[in-house]
Amino acid sequence: MNFLAASIESLGAKVVGWFTVGYGMFAFLVQASLLLLEPATWNRATFDVVVKQVYFTAVQILHVFLGYAMVISWLFITIILSTARDFGLTEFASEMTIRVLVLELLPFLTALFVALRSGSAINTEVALMRVNNELDALAHCKVPPMQFEFLPRLIGGVVSVVTLAGLAGLLAILMGYLAIYGMNAAGFEPYTRTIAKIFDFRIMAGLIVKCALFGLAVTLIPVTAGLETPKKLFMVPVSVLRGMMRVFFAIVAIEVVSLALKYI
Amino acid sequence: MNTLHFKVGLFAAASLLLVGIFMVYLLHARGFFDKTFHLQLAAASADGVAPGVPVVFSGIEIGRVTTLGLNENGGIIIHAEFLDRNARWLKENSSFILDKPIVGGAKIRVDSPDLQAPALPDNATMLLLTSDISKEIPALVERVKAILANVEHLTRKDGEINATLANVKTVTGRMTGEYGVLEGVLGSPEKARAVTDSLDKTRALITRLDAMTAKTDQWLFARDGMAEQTKASLAQVRLMLNDAQSSLKKADAVMANTVEISANIKDGTQDIAQLRTEIDDAVRKANDLINEINRKWPFAREPEVKLP
Amino acid sequence: MAAVAALPDDVARVAPDLPLRANLSALDNIALIPLYQRHCSAAESVRLAQAMLERLGYADLAPLRDPDMTPAQRFATKLARALILRRPRLVIDHPGAMLYDVPYPAFIRQLAERAEMTGTWEIFDFGWNQALYRA
Numbered sequence: 001m002n003f004l005a006a007s008i009e010s011l012g013a014k015v016v017g018w019f020t021v022g023y024g025m026f027a028f029l030v031q032a033s034l035l036l037l038e039p040a041t042w043n044r045a046t047f048d049v050v051v052k053q054v055y056f057t058a059v060q061i062l063h064v065f066l067g068y069a070m071v072i073s074w075l076f077i078t079i080i081l082s083t084a085r086d087f088g089l090t091e092f093a094s095e096m097t098i099r100v101l102v103l104e105l106l107p108f109l110t111a112l113f114v115a116l117r118s119g120s121a122i123n124t125e126v127a128l129m130r131v132n133n134e135l136d137a138l139a140h141c142k143v144p145p146m147q148f149e150f151l152p153r154l155i156g157g158v159v160s161v162v163t164l165a166g167l168a169g170l171l172a173i174l175m176g177y178l179a180i181y182g183m184n185a186a187g188f189e190p191y192t193r194t195i196a197k198i199f200d201f202r203i204m205a206g207l208i209v210k211c212a213l214f215g216l217a218v219t220l221i222p223v224t225a226g227l228e229t230p231k232k233l234f235m236v237p238v239s240v241l242r243g244m245m246r247v248f249f250a251i252v253a254i255e256v257v258s259l260a261l262k263y264i
Numbered sequence: 265m266n267t268l269h270f271k272v273g274l275f276a277a278a279s280l281l282l283v284g285i286f287m288v289y290l291l292h293a294r295g296f297f298d299k300t301f302h303l304q305l306a307a308a309s310a311d312g313v314a315p316g317v318p319v320v321f322s323g324i325e326i327g328r329v330t331t332l333g334l335n336e337n338g339g340i341i342i343h344a345e346f347l348d349r350n351a352r353w354l355k356e357n358s359s360f361i362l363d364k365p366i367v368g369g370a371k372i373r374v375d376s377p378d379l380q381a382p383a384l385p386d387n388a389t390m391l392l393l394t395s396d397i398s399k400e401i402p403a404l405v406e407r408v409k410a411i412l413a414n415v416e417h418l419t420r421k422d423g424e425i426n427a428t429l430a431n432v433k434t435v436t437g438r439m440t441g442e443y444g445v446l447e448g449v450l451g452s453p454e455k456a457r458a459v460t461d462s463l464d465k466t467r468a469l470i471t472r473l474d475a476m477t478a479k480t481d482q483w484l485f486a487r488d489g490m491a492e493q494t495k496a497s498l499a500q501v502r503l504m505l506n507d508a509q510s511s512l513k514k515a516d517a518v519m520a521n522t523v524e525i526s527a528n529i530k531d532g533t534q535d536i537a538q539l540r541t542e543i544d545d546a547v548r549k550a551n552d553l554i555n556e557i558n559r560k561w562p563f564a565r566e567p568e569v570k571l572p
Numbered sequence: 573m574a575a576v577a578a579l580p581d582d583v584a585r586v587a588p589d590l591p592l593r594a595n596l597s598a599l600d601n602i603a604l605i606p607l608y609q610r611h612c613s614a615a616e617s618v619r620l621a622q623a624m625l626e627r628l629g630y631a632d633l634a635p636l637r638d639p640d641m642t643p644a645q646r647f648a649t650k651l652a653r654a655l656i657l658r659r660p661r662l663v664i665d666h667p668g669a670m671l672y673d674v675p676y677p678a679f680i681r682q683l684a685e686r687a688e689m690t691g692t693w694e695i696f697d698f699g700w701n702q703a704l705y706r707a
Contacts, residue, residue: 044614045607051272059275125595137590141657143608163279170282193325196293204290 021246025224029216032151041147049148053156057118058164065113069168070175072109073101077172077179094194097176102169103198103207108255110165111214114157115247119218122153123243126226127236135227150223157219162211169207203262210258217250301351303327303384305342305360305372307392312370313362319344319372326350329372342392344372355381362394584654586647587665592638598649599625599634605656624652628686643673648683655687664695677705 035041077097084093129135129149138145173195181187225243229235291297307313310332319327327346335341346354358376372392384390592601602621606612612620625631630648633641641649647670654662667676684693695705 040611043611045617048614051269054275055268055272059271062275128594132591132594133589134591134593138593138604140585140590141605141609141653143604147608148604163275166283167279170286190324192289192293195290196295197325199290200294 021224021228024228025220028150028224028227029220031146032154032220035146035151041151046147046152049152050155050159053152054159057114057156058160061113061117062164062167065110065164066167066171068113069106069109069171072105073168073172073175074179076101076105077176081179094176094180094191095198097180098173098195098198101172101176103203104255104259106168106172107161107165107207107211107214108251110161110168110211111218111251111254112248114161114164114215115218115244115251118157118160119222119247120240120244122219123222123226123240124236126150126223127229127239130227130229131231131233131236133231153223154216154219158212158215161215161218162208165207165211165214206258206262210254213254214251217254218247221247221250295347295349299348301327301346301348301354302387303344303346303354304387304389305344305392306389307340307342307362308394310340310342312364313342313372314370317370317372319346319360319374321350321353321374321376326353326374341389351386352383353379354384355379356384357381358384358390360390360392362392364394582659583661583663584657584659585663585665586650586654586667586670587663588669589665590650592646592649592653594638597635597637598630598641598645598652601649602652602656605653609657620656621652624656625649628652628655628683643671644679647671647679651683651687660692662693664693666697667695668697668701675704 080097080100081090081093084090084096126149129145135145177187177191181191222240222243225239225246229239313329313332315329315331317329318325319329327344327350329342330345331343333341333343353376354374355376355378357378358374358381361373361375362370363373364370592598593604596604599618599621602624603614603617605617606620607614607617622631622634625634625648628648628651630645630652633645633649636645638646647667650670651664664680667680671679680693680695697705
C-alpha cells in the first residue's frame with residue numbers, strides 16, 4: 001500500500017515537473033513573441049545582436065557544415081541509388097533521394113548540429129549568467145535581458161537552422177542530380193519534373209515551419225533550462241545535461257509529428 | 265569595415281540569392297510561368313479517380329486531375345490540368361484510359377497513336393475508358409476469332425459438310441440420331457455438336473459484345489459534347505452487332521428446322537445448303553465487326569486481325 | 573547585507589553581488605542602460621557611455637571585458653554603470669570586497685570628485701573599517 005502511494009506520488013511529481021517545464025517554456029515563448037510585436041524592439045542594437053548570433057550559429061560553421069552535409073548526402077544518395085538499381089526501382093530513386101534527404105534527414109541533422117554546437121553553448125552561458133548573478137545585476141539596472149540576450153538568440157537560431165537546412169537541401173539536390181545523371185544537362189527535364197512533383201506549396205510550407213520549429217527548439221529550450229539553474233556553480237553541468245536532453249526529445253517530437261502530418 | 269557584419273551580410277546575400285533562384289526554378293518546374301491547359305474527360309464511373317490522380321503519357325506524368333463533377337445528365341466530368349508544354353502530347357485521336365493497377369495508385373494513361381495528328385484544343389472533352397473494358401475487348405475479339413475459325417472450318421467448300429452431302433446414301437441411316445439431319449450430314453454426333461456449340465458460343469459472345477456497346481452507348485450518349493466521330497463509330501459497331509445477331513438467329517431457326525424435318529431428306533439437304541450460306545453470312549458479319557472494332561476502337565494497336 | 577539588497581528602486585548600487593555582464597566590454601556594459609532603458613539609439617548610447625568613462629578617467633578600459641580588468645578598473649566600470657542610471661542615491665556596498673588592491677576610501681573620494689554628480693553617495697561597509705574613512 002505504501003509502495004503504491006509512493007509510486008503514485010513520484011509519478012505525480014514527475015508530471016507536475018513536466019508541466020512546470022512546459023509552462024515555463026511556453027510563458028517564455030509568449031513573452032518573447034510579445035516583445036517581437038513591440039516597435040521598440042526593432043532597433044539597430046537588437047539587429048546587431050541578431051547579426052552576431054547568426055554569425056556565431058551559422059556563418060562561423062558554414063564550411064564545416066556544408067562539408068558534413070555533402071558527405072552525408074553523398075552517402076545516402078549512393079546507398080539509395082544502388083539499392084534502387086538492385087531492385088529495379090531506378091525511376092523512384094531521384095524522388096526517394098530528395099524526399100529522404102531534403103525533406104527529412106538534412107533538416108533533422110542540421111537541428112542536431114546546431115543544438116550540439118550552439119544550443120549547449122547557450123545553455124551553459126545562460127546558466128553561468130544566472131549563477132554569477134549577472135541576471136540580477138541586469139534586473140537591478142532595469143534592463144530586461146530578454147531583448148538583448150535571449151530574443152536575438154531565438155531569432156538567430158531560427159534563421160540559422162532554416163538557412164543551413166535550406167543550403168544543405170540545395171546541395172543535396174545538386175549532388176543527387178550529379179549522382180544520377182552526371183555532368184550533363186540531359187536529366188534536367190525529368191529531374192525538374194520530379195522536383196515539381198515533390199515540392200508543392202504544402203510541402204514547402206511544412207518544411208519551413210519544421211525548420212523554424214527546430215531552430216526555436218534548439219535555442220528556446222537551452223535558454224529556459226539555463227534560467228532554471230539553481231545558484232550553485234556545480235549545477236551548471238546538470239542544467240546543460242537536462243537542457244540538451246530536452247532539446248533532443250523536442251527535435252525527435254517535431255520530426256515525428258511532421259512525419260505523421262505528412263504521411264498519415 | 266566590420267568583418268563580422270561583412271561575413272554575415274555575404275552569407276545572407278548568398279543564401280537569399282540561392283533560395284531565390286531555387287524558388288524561381290520551382291515555380292518554373294511547377295508551371296507557374298506556363299499557361300495551363302484544361303481537359304475534360306467524360307467517364308462512366310469515377311471509381312478510383314480523385315483530385316491529384318496523375319495523367320501519364322508513355323509512363324511520364326504530364327498532368328493531374330483537378331476536380332470531379334457531374335453534368336446535368338448525371339454523367340461524370342473529370343477536369344484535368346496540363347502544363348502548356350506538356351499539352352502537345354494530347355492529340356485529337358488520343359485515347360484516355362483509366363488504369364487501376366493491382367499495386368499502386370490509379371492513373372489516367374494517354375495514348376497518342378499518331379503524333380502528327382492535330383492537337384487537342386483547350387477545354388476539349390474526351391472520353392475516359394476504363395481499363396477493364398479495354399482489357400476485355402481484345403480478349404473477346406480473340407474468342408470471336410477462334411469460334412468463327414471453327415465455324416468456317418466446318419463450312420468451307422471442301423469441308424466436311426460438303427463432303428458428307430456428296431455421300432447422300434450414307435446419310436439416311438443416321439437421320440434418326442440425336443442430332444437428326446445435322447448428324448446425318450456431318451457424319452457423327454460430335455461434329456454436329458461442334459457446329460451447334462460454335463453457333464451457341466458465337467451467339468453468347470455477340471450478346472455480350474452488344475451489352476457492352478449498349479453500356480458504352482449509355483455513357484456516351486448521356487452527355488453532350490462527345491466527339492462526333494467516336495459517337496458515330498460506336499453507333500456503327502452497334503448496328504453491325506445487331507446484324508450479326510439477326511444472322512445468327514436465322515441460322516438458329518434453320519438448325520431447329522433441320523432437326524424437325526429430319527424425316528424428309530430432300531428438304532433436309534436444302535435446309536443444310538441454306539444453313540451454310542447463313543453461317544457464311546454470320547462469319548462475314550462477325551469478321552467485319554472485328555475489323556471495325558479494331559479500326560475504330562482506339563486501343564487496338566494491330567492494324568488488322570487475320571481471320572482464317 | 574539584507575538591508576542593502578532591499579533598498580528602494582531609486583537607489584543605484586555598486587556591489588560585489590552585481591557583476592558586470594561577462595561577455596560584453598566595459599563600454600557595452602554601460603551603454604546597455606541608455607540603450608534599453610531610455611531607448612536611445614546605439615550610437616548615442618555608446619557616446620554617453622564613453623563620456624561617462626572619460627569623466628571618471630578610465631576611457632582606456634572601454635574595450636576590456638570583466639575578466640581582463642583589475643579590481644580598480646572593474647569598480648570604475650561598475651560605478652560608471654551605476655552613475656549612468658541617473659538615480660538620486662548611490663550606494664557603494666562593501667567597497668573593501670571590490671577594491672582590495674587600492675586604499676579604497678581615498679580612491680572613492682577621488683572618483684567622486686571627478687564624477688561631478690549631484691545627489692548623495694552612501695557607503696556601506698563593515699564597522700571595523702570605519703577608521704579608514706577618517707583620513
